Structure formats: C-alpha cells, structure tokens
Amino acid sequence: MNPRLVFMPVLTLLGLLIFAAVSAIGATERPPNIVIIFTDDQGYADLGCYGSESIRTPRLDRMAAEGVRFTNFHVAASVCSASRASLLTGRYSSRHGVRGVFVPGNNGLSPGELTLAEFLRPRGYATACIGKWHLGDAPQFLPTAQGFDTYLGIPYSNDMYVGPSQAWADNATFRDGWTRERALEAQSFVKNNVANRAAIEAKGLRDLVPLMEGQQIVEFPADQASLTRRYFDRALDFIDRASADKKPFFVYLTPAMPHVPLFASSEFLGQSPRGLYGDTVEEIDYHVGRLLDHLAARGLDENTLVLFASDNGPWLGKGDATGSAGTFRDGKFSTYEGGLRVPAIIRWPTRIPAGQTSDALVSTIDLFPTLARFTRTPLPDRALDGHDLSAHLLTPSAPFASQPYFCMNDGQPVGVISGPWKLLPHGGKRNLSPETPPELYNLTDDPGEKTNLASAHPEKIRELKALLHIFSNSL
Template sequence: MKTKFMLSTLLAFPALSHAQTNFIIILTDDQGYQDIGCYGSPLIETPNLDKMAEEGLRLTNFYVSASVSSASRAGLLTGQLNTRNGVKGVGWPDSKGLPTDKITIANALKTKGYATGCFGKWHLGDLDGYLPTDRGFDYYYGIPYSNDMYIGYTHKFSPNCVFTEGYNLDKALQDQQLVKRTKNKAQLKKELNYASPLFENKEVIEYPCDQATTTYRYFNKAMEFIGKNKNQPFFVYLTPSMPHVPLFVSPQFKGKSKRGLYGDAVEEIDWNVGRLLDFLEKEGLSENTMVIFTSDNGPWLGMKENGGSALPLRDGKFSAYEGGVRTPCIIKWKNHIPAGKVSDHIIASIDIFPTLLELAQMDKSKYDLDGITLTKFISNPDNVEPRDRYLYVKDGKIVGIRQNDWIYLPQTGLRVTPKGNFEQELFNIRMDIGQKSNLFKKETKKAQEMEQLLQQQSH
C-alpha cells in the first residue's frame, strides 16, 4: 500500500528559467552529523565544506530514508520511502538490489538528454541487470558495495585488469570459488581481508582495489566525465567509500587530522570537494550546476575511534533515533541559492528526485514519488516551509513520525519492556535534541495525537 503524505503546504511552482541545470550529488558513507567543521566537529577540519556552506545553504534537519546504506541509497535515487522501493536493508556481493521496475533519478534525467555518471559505492545490486549502467547511468567507476566486503563469484574480469598485492588471474578466480562455496559472510571478510573489486562499467578492472587512492580517483573520474560532457546537461552521482570502515587514506592525508584515521578520511574528502568546486568554477559551470553534499546515514558508533560522531544527536547507524537518520546536508548553486543560509526546516533525501525533475523542467507527475519539490524553498529558505512532518522507516517498516518539534517512536526496537513489547517514546526535539527525556507518559494528549497522525499516514 502506498504511503500517503499529508503536506503542510501545497506549492505551485512557476516556470523555471534553467532548462539545462547540471546536478552533482556527493554522498559519503557513514559520515556522522557532527563530522564537518560547520556542524560542530571539534577536531576535523573541513575548510572546503565550510566554504560551500558559507556560499550556499546548510540544512540542520535533513533526513535520509534509512539508517543503513542500501536502503538509504534506494530512497534517495527513487524518491520513495523504503516501505515501497523494495530495499529494506543492506546488500551483499552476488545479490539483486533495487527492483528492476523502480525508476532512478538517472533513468529519468536520461530522457531529458542528460549524461549520467556514477562514481564510487553503488550498493544497490551487483548482479548483471542491477549495476549502475543497468539503472540509468552511462558510466560507472567504483566498488559496487561497501568496502569491507569481498569479490562476488559472478564478477567478470576485464582483459586488462590490473592485479595488485601479488595477485594474478588464477588467484583471483580462487577467491571467487571460495566465495561461491562459503556462506559465512564474516569468515569471507576475514579470509579475503577486504579485497574489494574496482569496477569500470560491468567489469573488474583492478583487484584487489588500492583503497588508499579511491577517494582521489573517484573525484578525478567524475571531473573527467564532466569535462567530456560539459556541453550537454549532466548528472553526477559521486559516492566515496569513506569514511566507512576499513578506513583508507592517501599518504598526503595520513596522520593529518587531530581526529585520527577517521578524521584523515573526512579531511581527504573535503579536499577533493574543494578540487571539484574549483574545477566547476574554472570550467564556467558553477552558475549552472547544483551541488548537494550529504551522507547516507549516521556514524557507525560501534567502530569507536574509527567511527564518526552524531553529537548532539542520539545514537547512530542502524538506529531510528536522530543520530541514525539525520545527516549533514549542504547545497550550493551559485547565484541561485542565497549564500550563508542555515535552515532547520524538515527536508528529506526523497525530496531530491522531484526537485531535480522540476529544475530540469520535467513532468514529475509521471513518476511515483513520495518526496516533495524544494524549488521554492532553496531559493527562499527563510520564508518557505516545505513540510511539517516526516516518517521514520526501519527494515522497510514505518517505526515513527516527526511533526514539527515532536517525535513519536512507538516501536524503535531499541527499548523493550519486561512484557516484551516495544517502549513507546515521545520527544520534543527542540527542547531535547539528544532524545534523553521520554515524554510519552507525561504528555499523554500529545502522544495520542501523534499516534493518530501516524496511523493516518501509514494507510
């Protein structure tokens, strides 16, 4: 059943003047809410992202559709909640991913003549028919899932594949046979020691991938793609493998950050964002290119010093609390988005698809979307409120709702009563950003209102 959204404001947008706006989405992996200087990181220095925020719009209530990678990416690329897009959790090698009947942003923009490229982590299926070039992208370069996984036994090697770390084709094929006969994922990760395949389009071109250079290479390939396609509209989906564990950085950044290896990885991403923005400016593309920077979900707190921080939010990756699903988001579009703006309006990753469609002057009514358009909001963030509510989804099920400052979580799965039922939780996020005080028993009337609202939205 389709999830219904009751929007606080129905917006009618005027005709837009830029039929050929370019779009770049930079989506990092497991980067926490606090892990950027302008979001309050005390030890990680991100001058380029901070400058991007100074020249654009910084969102403080930006939500991804899930607190794990595959599901979050599916929400962004389809504009649908994970109750409907067919991806509920995390994909593994040799698996299907996003159902083939789902339309991605890349699929849609290609019909308008956009060149489409994906660079980095995909994580929406690595079997034939599910890779980026099967899902609307003209070109793909990257590791097709998390960098702590292993090669799939179905993957095909390019005739020109580069083998590293003493590997040759025979040894690589032995790894694939081990994967085929071994069902224990933890054992495979240990035995293969994070030997990841680097893909170009549908073939492995490097094995094991030199992960210390991936961040730099992903950005380089993206800029090469832009350079080749700058005379037509383009959509670039740039998804660094970092700062997901295992952490890797180039020698230039190793030991540079006061936040250890995790900070090194984030600071390397920041430096490359600066390179990309400078490249757009040099090529005369800044005024016609919208750049969005965000993370797929909250930090992997179990990794301790190798994980990030969501402070002052509660919890992190895997969780329905704010630290799991609220991530940093910065949007820059020179001379179109007011500079230096900070907004606490409720915005979601599922809103990106319809927004890009509208900016490309496409008919969004042809697409089955849960998100809403942000066109008026990004041009006037002080006076336009796109939505007053948002649904929380975990494992493909609705587990809570936010309306304005109130968050109701009747089944977080994190707290269970002695009778085995989920503890119902109610928070006022403006008064209690860390979700430390459960007001469910104290604010009974508000709890009932939120329960009724949740029931309405779930049918």
Template sequence: MMFLILRSCLPAVVAFGLAFCSVAVSEDSSSKKDASPNFIVIFCDDMGYADIGPFGAEGYQTPHLDQMAAEGMKFTDFYVGRSFCSPSRAALMTGCIPTRVGVGGNFGPHSKNGLNPEEETIADILKTKGYATACFGKWHLGHQPAFLPPNQGFDEYFGLPYSNDMWPFHPGVRHLPLEERLKKWPNLPLYNGLEVVNEAVQPEDQVQLTTQLTERAVDFIQRNHANPFFLYLPNPQPHVPLFVSDKYEGKTPRGLYGDVISEIDWQVGRIIETLQELNIDENTLIVFTSDNGPWLSYGDHAGSAKPLREGKGSNFEGGFRVSCLMRWPGVIPAGVVCKEVAGTIDLLPTIANFAEATLPERKIDGHDISKLIRGSENAQSPHEVFYHYDGKNRLVALRKGKWKLMFPQKYGTPIPGKGGLPGGGSKPHQLELSLFDLESDIGETTNLAEQHPDVVEELQMHAEEMRKDLGDGEESGPGRRPLGQL
C-alpha cells in the first residue's frame, strides 16, 4: 500500500522534525454539507501499535482497515492518556489528562466510584446540539448506575461495565473452587441501558460479543442516519481472554489473536458499508484507535508494539503510543500520513469544533486538531508539550517535538506467557533520567541526556510548570478534580 507522507515546509529546527505539509484539500470542504457531521469512534482494547495492516501487522490481513487508511489519514504519533484501560477512556471522554479528572487506575467490580458525572463527556457536548448518542462495548469508567453511559450523556448503552477478564474465569483464580473465585471476581454482567440483561456472562457469550456490538452499531446508524449521531464503539477485544466468532475462528496463520483482529476488521468494513448504503459516508468522521499498547505478558495472545519499546502499563512509547486511522471522504485527504503529535485528549475539542458545540466550562488538556485532519497547509501539532502521568499521578515523561524526557523510574519487562496465560512476572529495571530523540530512535534505545543538557533543562522547566497545575504523585495540584463518589 502506498501513502503520501507529508513533509514540513518549515525548517527542522522550528518543527523539531515533526513533519506535516499541505495537500490540495479546501478547508471549507465540509461546509458544503448542510447536515451536521456524524462521529464514530472505534476504540479497541490492548491493541498494539503494529496490529493492523497500515502499521505492519504480520500473520493476518486487515483489508478494510487498509482501505480506511488508503481513503483517509494515518497518524503515526498518536497518544492515549495513560497506558491502562480506565484512565485512557477517561482521557478520551473528557479531553483531559487522567490525573486532572482523578482517574488514576482501573475500576473493577468492587469499585464504589467512577468518572465524575460533573465532567462533560463528548456525548454530553454533542447532546447540546441535538445528537443521538450511543455506547456499545466496554465502558470501564465505573459500573455503579450513576457512572454508567446513560448518566454520562449516552442515549443508548449495550455492553460490559469493565474488562472482560474481570470474571470468575480469570487466570489468577481458575484453580480455586467457584465459591472462592466469586469472592475475588464476581460474575461478569452484560448491560442494556441501566438494566442487567445477562447476570453471568459465559465464554460462549463472549464468542458472539463482537458480532452483537457490530449489529447494534449498524442498527443505531440505520435508525439515526437522518439526524446527527455519535457512536462510541469501545471493543472489549483484543483484551484477554480472546474470543472470536465461528466466521473467523482458525482463519489466520497468526492464530487466535489474528482471528480476533480479523473480526474487528470485518466490523469496520460493515460500518463503512452501512454509511455508504445510507449515503452518509461523506458526512461521517470515523476514528479507529486503541486504548493502550499490547499486554505483552500474554505472549501469543498479545499484540505487537514494534518498533516501539515495551507495551501496556509502560511509560515507554509502546504503552502510550497507539495506531490511529481517521476517515472522512471529502474532508480528510486520502492516503496521507500525519507525523504530528496528537492524541485521544484532542478528540473532544476537535469534535466540538466540527459540530459547532461549546467546549466544557472546566479546563481540558486537549486541543482542536481539525487542521491536521483536514490536511491544511503547514498544519502542525497544537501541543507545544505533551505530558504523561502514571497511575500514581506522577509526571513520568513529556514530549516536545522530537524530544522525549523520562524521569527516573522503576519499570518491568514482562515475561511472556502462552495459550491465554500470563508469563511469570517481569524483569525489574531502573531507568535513570533519560532523553530520547524519537525521530531517529523510535525504539528509545539511546539516552542522550548528557549530550543535550540544554534540552533536558528546557523540558524540566516545562515539567515544573505542569506540576504547578496538577502536582506530582501524592502532592496534588490545584488543577486536579475529584472522582465521582457514591
């Protein structure tokens, strides 16, 4: 497949080597449409950077995603809010660094809190403009009724309240009697709205889930095609345990993981086909991405972050940087690669701009990237600096242009498992203050801190400014807001 890679027209010293240039697409191309645009966000779970064709997938084909990239834009430097499920979803929904909205780690079946309903989600913003809104898939921002999608701006919800491995079949408790397993991991429920329609999801139920979510998505589009809509499709797959329907089981040389991605690719194709059948394809922005990098502990049941370092849970690029495709015929130029820094926190302000909706009153961290999406002349990332906080609310890394500074921290390299079971822990390491040139060293192999003390000093000054807002670790800053509490 061929892509047009856009090179910056500015000197490298100004653009820090992050390139983007002009294409022959009018900035007001979408204004020719009378209707408000539709938005679809497909958010996979634990899908690695290299797990789809446009990013180098091996052992299986993704023809619909390949076509989506050929007809749209591939973002190579696209970041999530954190390399874990719940914080990453909080960032997407609110346009905020997860620490700002109080989401440190993952919510589970025993959690009593969730994303604060006082925060404005993408769905909340679009409801003010008359949009129909739906969430089909894994929510994972609190399973108590006050925190579920119907109370966070969504008209419709069907799916799981948290990860699909948070159930009595979890590898960590499989050896125990069922009574003991249920104390740690209660039965996994399936919701329709605020009603539990299956109190104990079984393996045979998960086999059909991707198909069910796709059917729900298609039905929602068909019912709402005459009016603007927002469809959020957070796939529970390819998070372990892996499940795939009969139509894709055993179809790829890569094994079960390849089968699962192939079914997700089918889902994308089915959605685009529906948009085309309803003649709303040219009025719909589709975003396809993942919540974090691959869960490398699961070996052959995990994806790949190549050529990035590490994966899920890590503060290296393999944890935070994800593959991303965007498609909007007539608005997004076809077959283009964007190397500018952007992320899920930018979706809320960008969607708000396209929908002519008002931004939240509370401070957000995302920026409008509509110029990047349109391929506007000399468009550059609106982020001077992109910040990464970890699950303990510590500022662990920041990126400016091609430079990434990582503060001293402990980390572990997972020992991969096999056959759906995790490996035996991880190899511990200690990282010193490190500066990486991501333009020439995407794998973060060479620490250049000693060679560029001026860059280190500049980035540390940016870090201090952010700490004045959000704090660092247990030291909270004035910009942090509370979780939702029962």
C-alpha cells in the first residue's frame, strides 16, 4: 500500500485555493533559485532565535524574522549519512538504503536513487555541492556522479581520514609537513586496513581529511580552520557564474562545523562566550549573512529560497564541544526529540511571509515534493515519503494537517509521531532492545519526553502501532 495515499491530507477549501495559487505561477516565469545550508551536529538551541544566550547569531536571527522559523522540524534520521540521503531523495532510509554513517571506503548512496540535483538539472538548474558530502567517497558515489555540476568539500565527516580509492590532483597542495609520497603511503595503509578503523586511527590518521574538488584531492590535510569561509566564497562565486549564464541555481552548502573536531578562523577564534563551539556557529552565521547580502546586491534574493537547518541533534558527551538541544531529550543517534528535532528557517522574500513561526510537524523529506511544486517540475515515478509544504509556506498561519512522521533507526521505522503523540515501542536509545517497554509521550504537553504515558493510554499505543504497521508494509 502506498503511504502517500494512506496519509494524504484532506484539503480544505482554503488549502485548495492556495494550491491553485501556487500552480498558477506563470509557466514563463524564471523558476526560483534554491540554497540549502545544512550544518553538522548543531543542536536545536544553538541559535539566538532558538533560545541561545551565549551564541550570537544576528544574521540567522534576522533571516528568521524575514521568513518562517520552524519549531517542530525533524530530520529523517539522527545520524549524518542517513539524514543527508533523505533530504536529497525525499525518502526514508528504509527506501534509499543508507542506514547509518559511511566511513572512507564504505558503500554510498545508490546511483539508482534520484537526488534533488538530478531532479532539478533537467529543468535547467546549475547545481553545486559545497562542503560535507558523506554519501560515499568512491567515484560512482561522489556528488558529480549524483547530479551536481561541481563539488568542493570533504567527502565525509571532518574527523575521518583519507579514503582508499581517492584520486590526487596533479597540483594538489600538501600541508603540515605532508608530501605526496607520504600521503600515498597513508592511503595505501588505509586501503590495506579499510575494515580496521582502529588501526587507521592508531596510525595517527584520524582528523586528517582530504579536500576534494570534483573527484580529486586538491589539498591534504585540509585546512579546516579556513573551510567555512572558503565554502561560502565558492558558493558566492557559483551563484555569480550561474547568474551570468542566466541559469537558476541549486546550491547544497554543507559546512563541516560544528562537528568535532572544531575549527574556527583567526577572525572568529576566541570571540564567542560559548567558547570554540560558539566560535564555529558564529562564523557560519556571519557567512550566511554574507550570502544573503550577496543575493540582495545581485538582485537575486526575491527569487531565491534559502533554507537553513542542521543534519541532526548535538553529539553529546563531547564536553564544551557539544551543542545544546535545549529542553529536548538526548541528541545525535537517538530517536528522542533532541536527536531528531533541529532548528530550521526558510526565507523567500515576496513569496513566504516574513516574521512567521510554524509549529507544524514537518521534515527534511518534505523538501523534495515542495521544491517540485515551486519549480513546477513533475514528481518522479517513484515512492516519495515527503509531502508538499508549499501551501503551508505561502500561508504559514493557515490551518495545516501534518502527516505522521516515522522515527528511523538503522534503516528501520522504530517510532511514529502523529499529532501530539509520539510512540517509541522500544524506547529511543541508539541501541534498541526488544525488552524495553513502550514509551508514549504527548509532545504538546511534554516536549522533553519526561513522562511516559504508555500505561495510561493503551488505546493510543494500539492506534500508533497500526500506523507503524501500515507504513512498514508499504516499504
């Protein structure tokens, strides 16, 4: 059974009118530019507009004031690779097959999956991936094989190491005493120990990551303190080139920060009251402001949709290098709200009303069908798990019927949110046990998931288990 049919919303007359208005956007009008900024391991409460008193983010706060700030926005998985695959495909990990985290030399996102870049490029979009990829580092998995015209970035998390099969540019830069010969020796060691990460880390190779352009390493080890600036510099340059070519653009911009190890440039190092973690977030904030100013200066901002969000909740247990989920429980790797609920802001001047706050239950998987609507591109002939949010974005204050959201762990649906209710049949920890009794929360009354209501509402458990059963059978 197709879950998109099972959970199709009942459109009100107002919803139909809004839907018609979106569809009526002139077919000859230039499609919108799209910029997605997806940070790494940033907690829900790590922006000023989300309650942080120690991390100063004036430009993102302003972006929120100029657009929609979401308070109930969820990623499709609480871990890097699976989360990113879902954003780019509009599908839960049970469908796209990315279950957790890829390490160098692992598999990657199947080339048979359709990414947003592959979807938009036939529509005439220039497409760029800039920053962390983390969906496979072999040539067939890299961004330029998955619909992106250009790529600059680290192909996985910044705490990893050189991959076993990556090619080296003839003019690659080697830093900190490294030479090509030494780097090739390290790569050979990784290749011979690809299944033994402990041995690779014991060799001292951890945190020494390559910077790739296209499908070649151009810098090793990457100068991580300068990456945030360089990523945004490249994005601005790409925007200018696409505009000169009179093409709409899709920029997928994914800073390495604030994933550990933390790095900030000299301009921001030691400036935040929140320490190095705050330095990294405040640096991202500054460059988001640069990007928005650049769009305005080029006359592009009124036709550019910009999304800012994090790929999952904070990686707890890292001391001062840990972000904050605020009042929400737990963090990265868990299916509690601290792992899945993230800050999210969408800005599109003249189209999305400014100064709005949405408490609608929405997710990164909803971006694919939403952008399809805004770009007037027919949906692909494959199962999508997301739902079109265009009507809600154009009128955030109008009634909105949220659809059930499924909590994923290791590629399997292990929980569900429907309305205010959240069911975790075996709890929300990273390592689930069938012996763990069910947990039921009313997120409206108890967003911190402190009071398990399972014993008081057996009928609600049956109802939510039925939703999980229907969804599981649809896969």
